[in-house]
Amino acid sequence: MVSEEHLAILLQGVKVWNNWRIKNLQIELDLSGADFSGADLSGADLSGANLSGADLSGAILSKANLIGVNFSGTNLSKTNLNRAILIGAILIGANLIGVNLSGANLSGANLIGVNLSGANLSGANLIGVNLSGANLSWVNLSGANFSGANLSGANLIGAKLIGAKLIGTKLSEADLIGTNLSDADLREANLIGVNLSGANLSGTGLSGANLSGANLSRIQALNTNFTSAKLTGACIEDWHTNSATNLTDVICDYIYLIQEQQERRPSSGNFAPGEFTKLYQKSLDTVDLIFRNGIDWDAFAYSFKKIEVESLGSQLDVQSIEKKGDGVILVRISVSPDANKEKIHADFMQGYEFAHKVLEEQYQSRLEDKDKEINRLFYLVNQLQEKSGKVSIYNQQNSQVAGKIVDAETVQSH
Template identity: 55%
Template sequence: MAIEEHLALFRQGIKNWNEWRRKNSNIIPDLSKADLSRTNLSEDDLSEDDLPWANLWGTDLSRTNLSGADLSGANLSGVDLSRTNLSGGDLSGANLSGANLSEADLSEADLSGGDLSGTNLSGANLRGVDLSRTNLSGANLSRTNLSEADLSGINLSGTDLSGANLRGVDLSRTNLSGINLSGTDLSGQNFTGADLSRTNLSGANLSGANLSEANLIGADLRRTNLTRSILSGTDLIGADLRRTNLTRADLREADLTGQYLFKTNLTWTNLSGANLRGADLKGAIFSGTDLSGTDLSGTDLSGTDLSRTNLSSANLSSANLSGINLSGTDLSGANLRGVDLSRTNLSGINLSGTDLSGQNFTGADLSRTNLSGANLSGANLNGTDLSGTDLSGANLSGANLSGTDFSGANLSEADLSGTDLRGVDLSRTNLSGINFSGSDLSGQNLTGADLSRTNLTKACLIRTQALGTNFTAANFTGTCLEDWNINSATKLDDIDCQYVYLRSDEQERRPSSGEFATGEFTNLFQKALETVDLIFANGIDWKAFLLSFQELQAEYGEENLSVQAIEKKTGGAFVIRLEVPPEANKAEIERHAKELYEVKLNALEAIYRAKLQAKDEQIATYRKQNADLNNVIERLANRPIQNVINVTAQAQSESMSESYQ
C-alpha cells in the first residue's frame, strides 16, 4: 500500500515531488497500488520508485525517468511512455496493452508475464529484456532493438517486427504466425520448430539462420536472403519464394509442393529428398544443386540451368525439361518417364542405371554421357550424338538408332537385339562382347572399332568397312562377308568360325564343305602387314600391267615389291594387292604404279593399231582377250608369280622394242 505522505507529496505536483526527491535521495518512495490515473507525469523523475500494482491508466509518462522503477503488476494500459527511460525497471506482470512505448529505453528491463498486446514499441530499445511468457500479439515492434532479449514461449502472432534487431534472440518454437518481419536482419537466427506461417519475411536477411522443422506455410519470402540457411524438414507449402536467394541453403526433405520459384537462385543448395512436385521452377538457377531423391514430378523446368546438378534417383516423371542445360548433371537412377528430352543438351551427364525405356532423344546431345547399364529399350535415338558415350551393359533392344553417331562410344556387353543400325556410324566404337547374331551390318563403318568377343553368327557384313577393326575371338560362323573391306591392321586372331559366305543368300560357302580348321579363317582373310591396293575399275590390260610392274620393281627393288593377290570384282573390276616394305610411301607407290600403267597402256594401243590396222571394235576385242582373267590364270598356273611377271614382261619389252625401230 502506498505511503500516504509520499502520495500526498506526489499529488502536490511534479516540481514539488522532484524537489523532495533531490533532498531525500536516501528514501525510496512507495506509491504501490496508488491510483495515479490520468495524471500528467511527463518528464518527471520516478527512477527507482516503488509503483507496484499502481493504476497509471491514461497517465502521461512521456520522456519520464523510470529507470530501475518497480512497476510490477502496474496498470499502464494506453499510457504514453514514448521516449521514457525504463531501463532496468521491473515491469513483470504489468498491463501495457495499447501503451505507447515508441523509442522508449527498456534495456535490461523485466517484462516477463506482461500484457503488451497492441503496444507500440516501434524504435524502442529492448536489448536484453526478459519477455518470456509475454503477450505481444498485435504489437508494433518495427525497428525495435531486441538483441539478446528472451522471447521464449511468447505469442507474437500479428506482430510487426519489420526492421527489428533480433540478433542473439532465441526464437525456436516461437509463434510468429502472420507477423511482419520484412527487411529484418535475422542472419544466424534460430527458428527451429517456430511457427512462421503467413509471416511477411520479404527482403529479410536470413542468411545462416536455422529454420529446420519450422512452419513457413504461406509465408512471404520474396527477395529474402536465405543463403546458407538450414531449412531441412521445413513446410513451405504456399510460401512465396519469388526471386529468393537460396544459394547453399539446406532444404533437405523440405515440402515445396506446387511452389512458385520463378528465377529463384538455388546455386549449390541442398534439396535432397525435398518435395517439389508440381512446382514452377522456370528460370530458376540450380547450378551445383543437390536434388538427389527429390520429387520433381510434373515440374516446369523449362529454360532452367541444371548444369553440374545432382539429380540421382530424382523423380522427374512428366517434368518439362525443354531447352534446359543438363551438362555435367548426375541423373543416375532418376525417373524420367514421360519426359521429352528431344534436342536437349545431356553431354557428359551421368545416367547410369536409369530407366529411359521409350524415351524421346531425337536430336539430343548425349556425347560423353554415362549410360552404362541404362534401360534404353524402345527409345528414339534418331540423329542423336552418342560419340564417346559409355553404353556398356545398356539395353538398346528395339531402339531407333537411325542416323545416330556412335563414334568412340563404349557399347561393350550392350543389348542391341532388334535394332536397326543402318546409317549408324560405329567407327572407333567399343562393341566388345555384343550379340550381333543375325544383325544386318551391311555398309556399316566399323573402322577402328573393337568387336572382340562379339557374336557375329549369321550376321550380314556386305560392303562393311572394317579397317583396323579388332575382331579378336569373335564368332563368324555363317556370316556373309561379301565385299567387306579389311586391311593389315584388322585383327583376326583366335576367330571362332566353322564357315562363312562370300555372297549374299548363303552363296559361295567357304570352305565349300566341312568346317574351317583352327586358324584357317585367319589365314584366308588376314591381310599382309603392309600392302598397296591397285584398283582397276574398268578392267585391266595384263600386258600393260606386267610391263609397268617390271619397271616399278626396277625402281624399288624386286625384293621390296611383289604381288600378294589378284581379285576379280563385280562388273569386270580388278584389285591387285602389292606387298611393300613397312617404311614405304604407299601413296607414292600407288600413284607411280598407275602412272606407269597408263604409259604402257597407251604404248600398247599404238602397237595394236599399227599391227592390226583395225577398227576400234577389233582393238577392243583384242584388249578383252588380253584382260581375260582365265587366260592370265592359265599362264600363271604352277609357276611363281614373280618369275611369270619377269619372263612375260621381258618378252613384251622385246616385242615393243622391235616395234619402235
C-alpha cells in the same frame, strides 16, 4: 512458369528438407505435376524427389543433385542437365527431346523406350543404363561411357559415338545404320544381328565382340581390331578394310558377300579354324593393280614374269582377284616387305601396256593373214569349179553360204 516468389519458397523448402535428411528422417519431396518450365535450378539438391508429370522444359538444372529422382512422364525437352547427377533416376516416358545431358552421371538410370532425338549426351556417364528400345537417332554420344548398358533394340541411326566406351554393352537388334563409332571401345559387346550398314568403325576396338548375323555392308573398318570377334553369318558386302584391320583369331563358320543372306562363303560347309582370317586379312606388303577394261592375261603373265626377273627373283604372289563392276578388275599382289611398291606398280603397268599392244598388233596381223589365205583358197576353188562347169558362190560375210557350190544350170533356171 514458376514465379520468383514460389521459387524462393521452393528452394527454402528444399533447404529445410535437406536439413531433415541430415537428421536421417525419411521424407519424399512430392513435386509431381509442378510447373518449373524455364526455371533456374542449377546446383539444387532434389535427390529422391518425385517430379513425375512435372514440366521442366527449358529449365536449368546443371550440376543439380537428382539422385533417384522420379521423372516418369516429365517434360524435360531442351532442359539443361549439364553435369547433373542422375544416378538411379527413373526417366521412363519422359520427354527428353533436345535435352542437354553432356557430362551428366546417369549410371544405373532407367530410360527404357525414351526419345532422346536431338539430345546431347557427350561425355555422359551411362554405365549400366537401361536404354532398350530408346530413340537415340542423330544424338551426340561422343566420349560417353555405356559400359554394361542395355541398348538392345535402340535406334542409333546416325548417332555420333566417337570415342565412346561400350565395353560389354548389349546392342542386340539395335539399328546402327550410318552411326559414327570411330575409335569407340566395343570390346566384348553383344552386337548379334545388329545393322551397321554404312557405319564408321575405323579405329574401333571390337575384340571379343559378338557380331554374329550382323550387317557389316559398306562399313569403314580401317585400323579396326576384330581380334577373337565372332562373325558367323555376318554380311561383309563392300566392307572397307586395310592392312591394319586386325582379324586375328576371328571366329567365323561362314559369311555372306551380299545382303539378305546371299552369296554364302563357303558355298557349303564351314570355314576351317583360322581360314576366314587367311582369306580376308589384307597383307601390309601388297600392290594393287586396277584394270578398267578387263584383263589381257597373256600380257599380264608377260609383265608378271618380267617384274620377277628384274627384281632379282623376288617372290610375287597373286593374293586376290576382285570384280568391282563396270568392267573394273582389281588384282592384289603380295610382295616382299622391303620391295619398292611404287616402282613395282609403275613397271608392271608399263610392261603390261607394252605387251598388250604388241600382242594386239600380232593378233590383227594374224587375222589379216588368215583373211588373205581364205581368199586365196576360194579363188582356187572357183577356178576349179569353172573348169568343171559349176559356179561357186562365196559370200565372205556369211560363213554358212560361203563356199556353197550349186549346179550352173540350176542357177540359170532361176
